[in-house]
Amino acid sequence: MRTEALLGRFLDALTPLRPRAVWAHGSLAGGDYQEGRSDLDLVAVLARPPGPGTVRQVVALHRRLAHEPLAARLHCGYLAPAALDDPGRAHLTWAHGHVLRRPVTPVTRRELHAFGRVLHGEPPTGLLPPVPDETLRGFVVQDQRDFWRPAVDKARLWRQDIWVDLGLLTFARATVTLREGRLISKREALAELPALGAPAEVVDDIARRRYRDPAPPDDDGRLARRAALTRAYLGPAIDALVAAYG
Structure with a gap:
């Protein structure tokens, strides 16, 4: 399956950033995923707060994957553990071929707790505060x-x-x-x-x-x-x- 192959290469490319966890949410985790039509919505929790060097690494990582089938649909937010408790805080995000800053919304956080898919490392319940x-x-x-x-x-x-x-x-x-x-x-x-x-x-x-x-x-x-x-x-x-x- 092309999706699983891309996820595997993405996780390998993330290794230098030493993520504590990588999670999937949205349709990829919730059972409504359709290859080639659905986005691949991911969250990576890094060991340290993303700095300028991290931004360059993220850009290079995604550009190396750009030739992969489905890579244009892969979106990922990059967070540090100390920044996980504020649902209004914007985080480094790769989406639609660009670096952006977006929050991990209460809906996404609830999805991660309810049915998030663990691709690597610790589960959401171990790092992400619950959403009242x-x-x-x-x-x-x-x-x-x-x-x-x-x-x-x-x-x-x-x-x-x-x-x-x-x-x-x-x-x-x-x-x-x-x-x-x-x-x-x-x-x-x-x-x-x-x-x-x-x-x-x-x-x-x-x-x-x-x-x-x-x-x-x-x-x-x-x-x-x-x-x-x-x-x-x-x-x-x-x-x-x-x-x-x-």
């Missing part, structure tokens, strides 16, 4: 209110598959987390959407592209209709969710 329910709920509401709701008003975004898919699936996952206190996969979120009143045409479009035909023809009329249906549903749905749990 109140912290998780607060983050989920804030993410819907402050990121996704303003995004609904930016019409140009919703002609893209990634925004339609993540917007609706993240909303369904947020709803279940706030309603029941548990995390669900993207596949489970897709199954939740009809009961949440999402437009059937858009739900079927997501299911077809994710699980059956990943490359439908681009058609301006179809994309415009899908965008309009998604935005008309998602804006009021987020407003109602935030009002109920915010």
